Amino acid sequence: MISQVFILSSKGDHLIYKDFRGEAGKDAVNKFYEMVTALTGGQPPVVMKHKELHFVHIRQGGLYWVATTKADASPFTIIEFLNRLTALVKDYCGCLSEKSVQMNFALIYELLDEVVDFGYIQTTSTDILKNFIQTEAVSSKPFSLFDLSNVGLFGADTQQNKVAPSAAATRPIVSSQGEQGGKNEIFVDVIERMSVVIGANGVLMKADIEGEIRVKCYMPSCSEMRIGLNEEFSIGKSQLSGYGAAVRVDECSFHQAVRLDEFDTYRILKVCPSQGEQTVMQYQLCDDLPTAPPFRLFPSIERDSGGRLLMYLKLRCDLPPKSAAINVSITIPVPKGSLRLSQELSSPDQSAELQPKNKAVHWEIPRFPGGAQLSALFKLEVSGLSAASLQEVGPVSLSFELPKYTSTGLQIRFLRLSPIQPGPSQRWVRYVTHSDSYTIRI
Structure with a gap:
């Protein structure tokens, strides 16, 4: 109550x-x-x-x-x-x-x-x-992009490149009393959240992935949708067979509206989508990344002759060359007595600042291409700098977004609707991985 x-x-x-x-x-x-x-x-x-x-x-x-x-x-x-x-x-x-x-x-x-x-x-x-709501929604702006920070991919704001193909994913659902002239569109998003801990020696200590498949439907006449996943999609530790790219998860759960009569044999999800947003499938993979972690850090921490703390950081992006990370943010805790920061960054689009309240250096990289390596030299003036102060540096935490990329390799093979929709209809499939907790010890 x-x-x-x-x-x-x-x-x-x-x-x-x-x-x-x-x-x-x-x-x-x-x-x-x-x-x-x-x-x-x-x-x-x-x-x-x-x-x-x-x-x-x-x-x-x-x-x-x-x-x-x-x-x-x-x-x-x-x-x-x-x-x-x-x-x-x-x-x-x-x-x-x-x-x-x-x-x-x-x-x-x-x-x-x-x-x-x-x-x-x-x-x-x-x-x-929809049968009872009379008030029509007011759109806040004509074009809205993904808000990957809270994984609400169907509508919010971001300061990055326009990765959405149209504004349809963020428009309001049309009420039964409203106009019916909108586009027939359906959006399927594969969203993954990554938690990683990398030791000071560079060894991967923990890697967990939580993912879900979200559907947002603007097709009032769609009675059934069939979503085809990777043919070599395995749940649990079972042996994989076949010739396709192997994708494995530890656990998997489905929305109650999903029918699984073709899932075991053909890896097809059948669902009757209602207008609005639904999470049709959730999955998890623990302590096992099929690929290398997206970022590696090579730090060097020392004192210079002038009594300043020097932090030289090289950050490497191990994504495929055609991929890129966006909104990369690196937070480096520093000694409590840190007063001022001077910096040398390897590219002009980067930025960094000392946050006195949090006692951390905040390093921002708007776009980080796969296979690239960026560096930063931070010179900190620290009150009462000692050997013990060096132990206060780290661990480093990263937050980022990886559009058009899934860490597990899960892909949508096809998206079929029945009955065949009258008039033009559009189907969008999008992928994104973002950091839930990405920690590198130094």
């Missing part, structure tokens, strides 16, 4: 507030933000308590999505509800961002009225709600 639902910006601005039962005052919003921002260190807990009120929240699109309850409700149910609510808002508004929520506040309030009745969840189906 849900008492309140509210959406806050990262700065604590009140974007949406809905009280279903009158059990808690509006000051609960301020109390939640105080509790979240008062925490130091890592990720705040998903469930927090103040007196008799429980706060359950998630972060999506840079926003806090919060539900409160006083009853003995299952937190997992509320977390699932919040995740589905964000998916609904994304379907109806086109993207998740502070601007899109502000521009579509009336639509979101109408959604909440239909989804929750006196604190009880009714439905979160996009198809069902």
